Amino acid sequence: MSRAAAISWRFLGIALTVLVGAFAVFMVMKAAPGDPALVVLGEQAPPEAVAAFHQRYHLDAPVLEQFWLWFVAALGGDFGRSLTIAGGTSISGLIAARLPNTIFIGLYALILGVIVSLAMGTIAALRRGRVADTVATSIAVLGISMPDFWLSYVLVFAFALGVGWFPSYGFVSPGQSLSGALYSGFLPAVAISAPMAAVFARTLRAALLELAHREFVTVARSFGFAEVFIFLHFVFRNALIPYVTVIGLQVRYLLGGVVVIERIFGIAGVGSLMVDAAFGRDYPVVEACAITFLVIVLGVNFLVDLACTFLDPRRAN
């Protein structure tokens, strides 16, 4: 199969997955008890108001028809309007407003995590069994050993309320002020990146150690290549495969796994949007978020695979 054909197949697969996912999510949401009308009108809403709400949003139609109505509109690029948020806010607008926050905080945490883990993982592997390894591994293990929301509280009480270096609450969108976003996003980014950095560092260390004992390294050594060259060319490069894979695995965590941290720091992210929408039975918002997640995560997976192929050309076949 030619490369172009392979990539087209892959895209077709992604499209199919998104479609199946959207349908599955819709059916699952509909299977759950609950009613968006009660979010909008309050739990004490009179029945007439609830009925009017259902009629208005076609919630009294058969489920498949509802999905079809949504699907046809979505194909035309119209995610529709939210059932529960601010009097029918445009969902595309909601996601457009929140995605930058999510991506910013995610990248912020990812960059912190990658810098720290590259340094720690490499040092730990090169100095295996020595003090530096013990220190780096211990830090990595400690980092992973703190529940992120517990760490958030500790960070807030130490660095915001204690010494007062960072705001205790609130996040400035990067669109408003980049420096403000970097400043107000620091504590949440640290809370998110701590366990991630630990995972990255451990993966890198494990991969480096494993590769250091491979036959091709021994062979390379016997050819008399310089150690630095061997490390960079044979060991490090191959170790990046699991490392990049593990980084790719964190994307969904960054998109929606940090809901609790978003709530503690008041970051308006897509993850919280989806969770709140699921709680509120705001079906079109859940669908739109699901599609956003699917497209981003599948896209990143694709890129990760591409990167792995690049690092290890054998896989291209």
Add this chain to the structure above:
Amino acid sequence: MPLWRRRLGALVRNRTALAGAVIMAVLLAGITLGAELMPYSAVDMDFANILSPPSWAHPLGTDSFGRDVLTRVLYGGRISLLISFAGVLIAAAAGTLTGMASAYHGGLTDAALMRFSDLLFAFPSFVLALFLMVVLGFGVQNVILAIALVYFPIFARLARNTTLLIKEEPFVQAARLMGQGTLRILFREILPNIAAPLVVQASVGVAFGIVIEAGLSFLGLGVQPPIPSLGVIMADGREYFQRGPWVLTLTGLVISIALLGLNLLGDGLRDLTDPRLRRQAEL
């Protein structure tokens, strides 16, 4: 020297694994035996004694219902560990099998299995878990199922990516040429060689599973009262943090220690299960 003595010897020599094993042993003793030995009940309320700070009688203080936090943490640790372990075990077994088979067979099987895991994988763990809670209702089994679903695609992808690397190796090719069956090749040749990252992932997984359970409880989802889980205790503690900070902070500390033990043990096990490293150590 019998194999187990050698293995044990290796475990003792490996300080990381030893430290992890000791921490886990102490914690396991605590959540099994210790919980039974505690003079307090994990569920009975004592309104005369609410939110008393840590003391000799209550080393971790009491909560808003006057229950001894240490007792609840020990029982809660039991529940949390059980939930997380069960969830990760299911995910690891199913995910590894799927990933290996998928990579080894390739073609349509690979495409179908990978799309399925991609689909699960694309959803943030929280959202996935939350969907299950909303649809199936709360309870221990559903939290386990949620954690399993969250970890399944991770194990599947990891197993697949590493298997892809390994299956072109000469010894796998040799095994194939010798006419060994697929299952035999998968389990005898490939699995031992991809086990290291999987074991690391599983130890991390059990640790993160505890965090997922805690996070679900933070949002008011999770196990039903009066059963304590570490997450439930922390979520309660967050509500009266200014008044009784010990409940959240000390329970969090206990979780950190537990995760520390799990992670150290995972690191140690990785060294022990890695055939190349082991061979080196034995030579």
Add this chain to the structure above:
Amino acid sequence: MAKRRRNGLSRRSLLKGASALAMTSLAGPWLVGRAGAVGATLRAGITGYDVINTLDPGKATLIPEYYVIWAIFNGLLKFDEKMEIVPDLAESYKVEPDGSLEFKLHANVKFHDGSAMTSEDVKFTLERLLDDKFASPNRSKVSAIDQVTAVDPTTVRIKTKEPFAPLLTFLTNARTGTQILPKGAVEQMGAEAFGRKPIGTGAFMVKEWTAKERVALEASPHYFYQGLPKLGAVEMPLIPEESSGVTALLGNQIDLTSTAPFADVPELEKRTDIRVFRQAGLNTRFIALNHRKPPFDDVHFRRAVSLAFDREAMVKVVLFGEGVSSHGLIPPSLKFAYDPKPRELTTFNAARAKEELAKSKYKAGTEAAILTWGAGWWKRVAEVWTAQVNQTLGTVLRVEVTEANTVYARQRAGDFQGSVWGWLGFVDPDEYLYDVLYSKGYRNFQGYSNPKLDDLLVKARQELDRGKRGQLYKEAEAMMIEDMPIVPCFCSNVHNLASTKVSGFVQLPYSNYGDTFQSISIA
């Protein structure tokens, strides 16, 4: 018995506090989008909520929606600091013997768009609520109205089909939905658009509203109270975590909160850098018992579970003492209708509880699930209650926690045995009793029916004399308690936290918020 009250334009209370308008120089995320309005900006967090669906009073139901609505609209009437009803947009009013009302409006009131407020706007507002097609969730509050007549631009007459005593309270700027809207603007914009960018007569107007994040208000140049508001703008971030509201205040990211976590109140009161406002609230919390399902279909069993727990202990451990135990649905703050005498059936008495259990067809060991949601104190109510009842009676009640929307839906469908429930911010005894206990009341999810009680509740609605009306409610509650359709638990305090820079904040028991912004100033 016509009454007439006058209301001066310069109420002393509104001028309390510093008059200097100072610009704050605080750095904080909420100030980033601030425009150059004259006067200071108050950062008033909406804590514990993040859903505001509409700012159209005709469609609003949620308390955070009202937090904002109260700042941008006025009612014909309002509550003063003593919770007495006083005129607001009306200059004066009188009640006719048949229950009809006549309002004389202020002549100089302008909406935010500069147009004048007249009797036509009042007529439009009320008729819109009454319109079936509009399907307002607040329709029941005005459904007794027969006719609204605009006599002249500043006189409006409201005629009811029969006397409807709660109407006066329902025309205040509280959780009522009867805030006065501009006819022209609503008709021109349409309901949807108006709900997003409302125009009122209030001290503040909406500058920007980002869904689930913040509402930004700025001072109205047309406000009809001279010298008000003192602030230039109000930033209202939506902070879903109540505990984050506290850290935001302590970290100087906001100046005021709409609630406070009960447990933290004593610790927060010790601090000198913030002020804690607290008083008995207008709210009620209870456990609804489903009459259609065993075991709560048995009156003796229902009485037994009410007798079997200590409400004081519940207040102590669930609210950390921030409230009072209740033995009815009407909160103590509604003094005229509240009966302070303790009732036997709602007082902890283990022996009596066992007697009732013995008379019941259910015995010790009976199982039942109590439905509730979330973390938080809702869950704690159920936990404490089931633990105590099980201990006293040997029953096996358990807590079933799920998420809020499922609970609401299951309550409505009658798919529960017992369920923790309650509400806050209602200002009339009718709101607390009628829809929950009346046989056909739409909130009567427990399927309770007592024709005698129905009669009493209807009579109380029609009784215009406050003293007699209060008496009717006391009777109704006494009758209800004998049947025990719901187990009353407690009534909690309301709290606000403020930085010491804030002055002029007036707390009222119905969880008021936006209505007091006009009198606030910031040092």
